[in-house]
Amino acid sequence: MSHKNTPSLRELEHHHAFLERHIGPNDAEIEQMLHVIGHGSLEAMTDAIVPGKIKSPAPLALPQAITEVEALAKIRTIADKNQVFRSFIGQGYYGTLTPNVILRNILENPAWYTAYTPYQAEISQGRMEALINFQTMCADLTGMEIANASLLDEGTAAAEAMTLAKRSCKSKSNVFFVSNGVHPQTLEVVKTRAEALDIELHIGDDADGATVDSFGVLLQYPNTFGQINDYKALADAAHARGALVAVATDLLALTLIASPGEWGADIVVGNSQRFGVPFGNGGPHAAFMACRDAYKRSMPGRLIGVSLDAEGKPAYRLTLQTREQHIRREKATSNICTAQVLLAVMASMYAVYHGPEGLTRIARRTHRLAAILAASLRQAGHTIGPDFFDTLHVVNVDADALIAKAQAIGINLRQIHGQSVSISLDETTTRADVIGLATLMDACIDDIDELDAATADALPNGLRRQSEFLTHPVFNTHHSEHELLRYMRALADKDLAMDRTMIPLGSCTMKLNATAEMIPVTWPEFGNIHPLAPVAQTQGYKELIEGLEAMLVECTGYDAVSLQPNSGAQGEYAGLLAIRAYHRSRNEGHRDICLIPESAHGTNPASAQMCGMTVVVTKCDANGNVDVEDIRRAAEKYSDRLAALMITYPSTHGVFEEDIVAICEIVHEHGGQVYTDGANMNALVGVAKPGKWGSDVSHLNLHKTFCIPHGGGGPGVGPCAVKSHLAPFLPRTLGGEGSVGMVSAASYGSASILPISWMYITMMGSQGLRKATQVALLNANYIAKRLAPHYETLYTGRNGLVAHECILDLRPLKDATGIGAEDVAKRLIDFGFHAPTLSFPVAGTLMVEPTESESLHELDRFIDAMIQIRDEIRAVEEGTLDREDNPLKNAPHTATMVAGSEWTHAYPRELAAFPLPSLKLQKYWSPVARVDNVYGDKNIMCACIPIDAYKEEAEV
Template identity: 65%
Template sequence: MPTRATPLAELENPSEFIARHIGITPDDEARMLAAVGSFSRQELVAGIVPRSIARSTPMQLPPAVSEAAALAELRAIAEQNRVFKSFIGQGYHGTLTPGVILRNILENPAWYTAYTPYQAEISQGRMEALVNFQTMVTDLTGMAIANASMLDEATAAAEAMTLAKRSVRSKSNRFLVAADCHPQTIEVVRTRAEPMGIAVVVGDIAALLQDGDCFGVLAQYPATDGTVHDLRALVATAHAKDAAFCVAADLLALTLLTPPGEWDADIVVGTTQRFGMPMGNGGPHAAYMACRDAFKRSLPGRLVGVSIDAEGQPAYRLALQTREQHIRREKATSNICTAQVLPAVIASMYAVYHGPDGLRRIAERTARLSAILARGLAQMGLEITSATGFDTLTVRTGDATNAILDRAQRGHANLRAIAEGCLSVALDETTTREDVVSLWTWFAGDAAAVPAFAAFEDADTRIPAALRRSSVFMEHPVFNTHRSETSMLRYIRALSDKDLALDRSMIPLGSCTMKLNATSEMIPITWPGFAHIHPFAPRDQLQGYATLERQLCDWLSQATGYAGISLQPNAGSQGEYAGLLAIRAWHKARGDAQRDVCLIPSSAHGTNPASAQMVGLRVVVTACDAQGNVDMADLAAKCEQHADKLACVMITYPSTHGVFETQVKDLCALVHRHGGRVYVDGANMNALVGVAAPGEFGGDVSHLNLHKTFCIPHGGGGPGVGPVCVVEDLVPYLPGHDTAGLDHGGVGAVSAAPLGNAAVLPISWMYCRMMGADGLTQATETAILSANYISARLKDHFPTLYASANGHVAHECILDLRGIAKTSGVTAEDVAKRLIDYGFHAPTLSFPVAGTLMVEPTESETLDELDRFIDAMMAIRAEIAQIENGTWPQDDNPLKHAPHTAARLLQPEWTRPYPRELGAFALPALRRAKYWPPVARIDNVYGDRNLFCSCVPVVDYAQA
């Protein structure tokens, strides 16, 4: 009898990706369930997630499709975008990403799957790249110190305003902004200023400075219309009023222009987008902030500094105010806890690749083409509004404006209508001679009237002689060495080899969700249809992005239970901020502007109180009980005490302690009865998707971290996306964007671009499309199972601090090491450093409870990897026992000396009480595959006392 052929439907497996994303097989699952004492995954989850909040209906998402099908569908969406040549400028320019950087950084998981460098010893490569970034910025701006990147130019300008406010002697409440700053920057500054009670005055700076006092000034250099203003006299006037002078400066222009630091500016901000990062419909791009030395201890964001390790060798580490918002909470000066590390690395490598001479050549060519364009337009009888400029010029076009715009668009190009009867044209490194001739043709309307290009080839730049740069920059060898691609390739590889990222091993960080960033999800971000789009291009050219936004918002609404979503916030902290602005605007619209109290449990993420402070809310802390849950009695008392002023409560769910609190619906109802709204921090959404929805169980607002739950990579500490999600009556108060023509109900732009970090949204779209409702739910359930498996396997070695009544945790568990510290002197940090010897990034250290490690395995890890981590932790516990029984001294043992470098282990003299082999190969498997840390344990105190944040020669900081 012939064998029956397998049905075709069984050979077509559209959900194959689910099994590739989720690391646990059915056989693995059975073993894990036995370890945790559950019959099935569903039974386990049912016993953990309170039945009162469990979803009654599944998410309505399209069925999962294969990787190939999803890519084909997304490519069709990308092709709905129309990629025109952009001459819009306005802070976004065409750029050429060197292939060696594109392939080996932007598309390389060794770089994009890395985590924020809080564990410095395993982050030396990306931190060296960030020190290069900081050095590049300080050299080009002429300032004393720069941070490791900001979210975008507009939010950097807003941070400059608040930095100025807290750093100068002036008691004025006025912040002056030049009218010729980029309009999106003015808009974001206004959004940020209003809840803080800062009066933003926009106009002519010279006139405004004569009109009264201020605490700060912001000017654009060059201005948005291309003019290069001489701001030196204005700086002196501002300083006479005890005010800070802030400058938004174009870094490429600063290769030719006198840098602001040389004319005594106080703070300089801007974007590094044109240093190799595609426009991407607005992001992600690394902004920068540099300031004078006196302001360095108030500088927001991250700062990479140089210290020494335990062997006296130089080493990099995060310096000064690292995670300030978690330490200072409502007294924090900024809520930023992410940066744009991956784009910053690309910008720094662009500078390494080109060097100072190459950057100057690119700038000189761009400026020369702009001057040639201006000469030709003038010969054609058109008026250029300014005699000065770098890459941008503005032309008076009068009644011909629309006709010129139309001719350009028919030529697949976009110009900028900057004012009535005026068009602006911005050139960049992608501009060609043919582009200049095309521009002349569009302005003339008659090809016969176009002058010959050769007639103007000797045109000098339009940079004023008094402002031409004479100082050198980027003299450090790193910017003057790697000229061949071989050398560049090896430098990039050498740095990545120093680091431990997700491509090497599990990164078990609690609250940070380091899950798989699948290659198929990453592929579309460099497609031209997504990468080469200007955020302020005409909307009819952005239909693909409109489709992507609509579909992704629909799917996220299904996951969260909310009615409306904005994808504009370009970090989780910005999503928090936007959500609180929505609550504040809603109260204000109802005549309840007096409602300004925000209740926050003591266990909350530090960004919560920092965000509340930024929107003008008063933080009142509520207690937690012994199990880490919100103390409902204390919450009720605080609601009653502040009933007429209660604006909202902010909670994290599942809690920061990794537990599903059973009274969350009661909590929401209690706050609602007192007229407040409920903000549910979406940091732990990885434990909710498919099993519970905050918009259904009582939440009014949440932000999501797409760089966590929805698979956008961490990139070494950014980029991120922090969508804000709201219930129906708060939808009108989602952030708008006047510059992009998007209406709003009183909440202006929170990011420079209307769709924020738009270019990485395809990653989350692909994840949702390939997983479908069933796959997303399975991912959540598997994450919960994996966390409980680790907790159960380690309970006799490191007890879990918080658990539900049945002993289970959510998607993460907090391992309690406080007792060990008393018996052995070993701290949680010692265990974290010893894990490096075992080839692991440490779990989250001492958060939310000092002396603990918070572990989150995610659904993407295999059982083999989970067991490898468990074996390492058990082996470390056995080492601690050796200290407890007196075999090793408390100050001389493998944990206190961890991590062990190869250089130290190979030294002829070895005097420690344990064998070298134990430092190197604590488990047999390490002999087959070993990560060698490039530096020993780093001295943080030394680094803060001897602060170096740029590429300083070794001899200089060795003598500090």
């Protein structure tokens, strides 16, 4: 019997591997698409696109692809090497109970974790409502007038507060006072930021804050030792000299103690982690910044505001867009471009679920347990500081012996120094925990209820909270699981995320976030590890982190990687700090010029400015390529001062530039370093390595190329990868060695989501990663080719091909018809698509990046929509559709518009709602009509919409 047509075991196993699930088109479809673009194979197409000078000569030295089952078993053995102890370490990170309804329906729900940043307001109403709840929660609890939609972590939020104070205060001082009661990791990040900006720090006792001449002070309330201090007199003294008062605080404590706004704070920062977000070895967690109304136009990060839509109804949008500071390039005051949206949504839902009474009850119970433990310890002769919320500072003990004794029974305490420890209680603490802790400290609790009755609170009388908070109905309605479940579902239904449609955003790489990659994130062995747990307990994390670093080294051709930066902008910042420190180590600290092509991502010049560098912009030619001669001219002109060139590769215009090796040589010849922005790494993995063609440093976006979901605008991870000569200048870990300080509050940044990228690389294997890159190139070129008769692609590279994205030029159509790129973006909503990137990097264009995980069916669906839109524009050109009253100008069309009793438009309802027959089978309805951007910026409201706004609408 012949077996010659029977597939081999190896062939069968290949098709069982994960890469067949990740890559959208199958082999037959790939062949069909290659035929359309005129190439016989993926290899031939790759040779036609990628310059020979940079192509990798050998395959990635990574294992072969494996199945999801095999990869999950492998990472399970790694997770099992972590030891989950009971944690009472505190220091800004506390145990919390994630309500199961939030765990499953937010954190584990692709409707929430696969969404993109809410730049397109109409299709982001659900997550923006959740974020406005977050802003309201933070503003209410802190006593401030306005809060932003989250920052990266408490340490970077404190550093942002310092720079906000510097540019907003009346003082001429260059000194920033930091209390020595601030959390150590926060102080580390503030030190890093201050050093690069030549701000002088004065770290001292709180009392010094009243007298030191400074432009701002940073206080911790309650402080790192748990003590609650009255800072009113200090705040008054600071204000008297023109300084601003920044306060790092704890949201749960603020349910019981007076808000910082009530005693004089100007800026309040903190972390919302204990509102239902696991430890995760340090992140991701949503930090916040709240401030007085006077500083809202200078506040970093994103801010959700309320505007009106075309029908006059309230609608949410990102407001004060200038606050996306990287848009201001070298004039930026911050380089923040990632929020922590998914985590902010979780924290806001935690507050919605528990409400003000529930939060107060959790806080009160936590405080009672702390007060009871303190009473027991005092009875046993221990000395404990007064006025605390949840943290006891126990002095005059043998700390080393006590810590060892605790660890022997599975408990972690915080060691302050040789003679003191602190014990932080939280929502997860039980009566048994308190009795166990008392016994550990040679104290005794016979009857916990009896001791409770005999023990007073430890909150200072003058600082007990009197003011109300979270009074809006949203925080007082959804307290049953049914109600919260339906509320979260209603919000998710308003949004377009990857679970429903392709998100073809150029430069943003919205690709499959596979379920198998996500599963380990919520395992307790990764989620329940405190970031300051002893190294012996985190051997699994050590193996995971070192393994992922090695994988990224192999993918990039660099020599070392730091996973600390918790966003792409932080990775850029770390890379430039490494360059700065390297020059200084060679006594060339005067090198301060950073060359940046005008096509670069806006975060590039913003990051350079934050490192104290002077930005010199170089030109691009008519084809969008960097002007090599202009770089040569600038490098020669500033030869003695040249620090770095920042370049994006492939270019921001979606093209492989031919002269990249020569450009690197020019910069090195004049003493500079080459920083390559890794935003477009999805066009390179397995094909070319920046570290091998002359680049010295890159940041990578794990939330782009390596599959960590965008989460509606965060979390992100932005590792910094460097050649060996820069490796000593990567950011140090907390308590670690190194001349460059921390750039994020946790040593390994957003550690709990690193399993996602580890799983992706492990499941894809060497060949899979290369094929993914090739199919990303194929998909982009297929779209460009199919749309060529309808839209001009603005830039192409060698052989008329693009890289992983293409820019469609709508400017000629705007000139002819008045229909612009924004109209096309809004009309795509009627087809159920998120828009491509709008007007970046060139105004009046759409940048399309399909990624490798979109199927041929989905690509064709998008192409059909774009062709239909072009036909509608043509109808305007020809006069068969009105120039002003047409489906593009009025898009998106809501169900109420189309179903209304009157239809006044000069085109049929059916064209408005169902421009393609397929939409009758499956239709997304925008919850709001086009949002008025100008109204929103003129009438700034950044808190929950008062309920009477809806009543008035109902009465009409």
